[in-house]
Amino acid sequence: MQIPPSVIVNADDIGLRPSVNKAILYSYQQGCINSTSFLTNMDCFDETIDFIHSNPAIINIGLHGNFAEGKPVSNFKYPEFLDADGNWNLSKTGKITQLLSKDIKAAFAAELNAQMEKALGAKINITHVDSHLHLHTLPSFYSMYIDLAKRHKLKLRLAQTYREGSYPKFLYRKFLNSKIKANHIAHSDYFETVDKFLSFGDQHPAGKTEIMVHPDFDADGKIFDHVDGTSMEYWVAYLRG
Template identity: 50%
Template sequence: MPFPVNVFANADDFGYSASVNKAILFCFENEYINSATLLTNTPGFEEAVQITRDNQCVKNIGIHINLAEGKPLTNLGEAFLNADGCFSLQKTGKASGFFTKAEKLALVKEISAQINKGLSQGIAITHIDSHYHLHTLPGLFNLFLHAAGQFKLKMRLAQTYREGSYLKFWYRQYINSRITARKLNYSDRFESVNHFLSRGLFYNGEQKTEVMLHPDFDPAGTLTDHFDAETMVSWLNYLKQLHKG
């Protein structure tokens, strides 16, 4: 069920769990997606790597850098962790968070470790993004931009459509201009499935658009999006319409 060649349908959270891995493979096999990003500090990482090695349809694999949950790969220190030694999203995900030089160095080391863990598996890594879009935050953006340049990887843009605050939209335009100026952008646009579909987009010239999904199987065995179930329903309906056309 192919879709326009200028669309990257990316599955986030590859490696999160066995059910997510199974769902992402299913989506690749059925051409519901053509890209995915891999978590390297979660229980399903090794299985996701093996799935990638064993299945030629699994392609365009990136690293889904995770500073939001689970344990870090490096000795990050307590500044970003909870009492259990896992990432605290409250500490890393503050929109206005700015960090000391030592904290930035620790975060750079962790980001690099997660990328290197993916690269060490012999997988052709193409791009990076982040769990909960932390790479777009003011205190973290430059660290991710540096990592993308250092490892010569493409990077997910911030959302490219206006939603609510004009200030947020301006900020996202600004950081996206910095990504594209270095030719590190993975696409020309980054949109939610719902916004992508709201524009009635079947083909958009030469612009490349990335849309994001979170495939999983629910307890009944139905393919879903574990972040927003309606997203998967809408995406599959869109693909059916394309196939009929």
């Protein structure tokens, strides 16, 4: 298999659970992916660190900033964004549309920085930044991701670059991407799903394209995409011609 040189194929969610880690390594070994993003706040962090250091095939590792799942790694003092067990409450963090107070925004920024420092402290060479469930594209969060990427001289994932759904959402994503590009930290020229990328056939616009997949193994040991079920299958079929 040969990934086109203009394509970044990022496997989100290394660190989510052991089966995902193994599926991501397998995908590297098979030539299906050339990048991944690390969830540093999940329970299998230590196991994942050993796994990464033991497998040099795992390269181009990004921070998968996470305000959506698992527990904060910092001393986060705003329980209204957490559930009863102290985990991130996605029904709250994933729907933040109002402006956060200065103190709350600072707490989220400190948490994002703590997640980065946790990876760096474990000798992981972080090359880019994105987020779990795209929360870095929310109005209250995007500036802290831009600041983090600039501070560490890293690239940041764009918001979706094609129109799907409402026109106001498309315009907002264009606005956000203009901010990222103006800071010279864009990880690519386009950010798309596998389906969208394949829909262009041989007519994809010139430039660097990032697509995301979410490898895992099912109960029968078959690799699949644990978010949409089919992206890995379609991507592998494309690479095999």
